[in-house]
Amino acid sequence: MSRIEAAVKVYAALLRQESVRKDVMKKMMSMLLHPYPKIRSTTAECLFMETKDNLLRKGDWLLPPKQLKDTVDSLRRHCDLS
Structure with a gap:
């Protein structure tokens, strides 16, 4: 995990x-x-430090990925990556 x-x-x-x-x-x-x-x-954390995007602070990143999909999709739209 340290490599990742x-x-x-x-x-x-x-x-x-x-x-x-x-x-x-x-x-x-x-x-x-x-x-x-x-x-x-x-x-x-790293994304927040580089972008200062408060949407990153609102997410509970310890939740299972399935529960975070909507949050990540919102971030993608917010950053014009969808």
């Missing part, structure tokens, strides 16, 4: 590069539905 967490942090840093930002956002949005709660919460 490290990858999330690398993706978060890549969000600063405009040329890959949209692709990285799509990847990170998909990681908000990862099977492991720790990965979901780390991803949400």
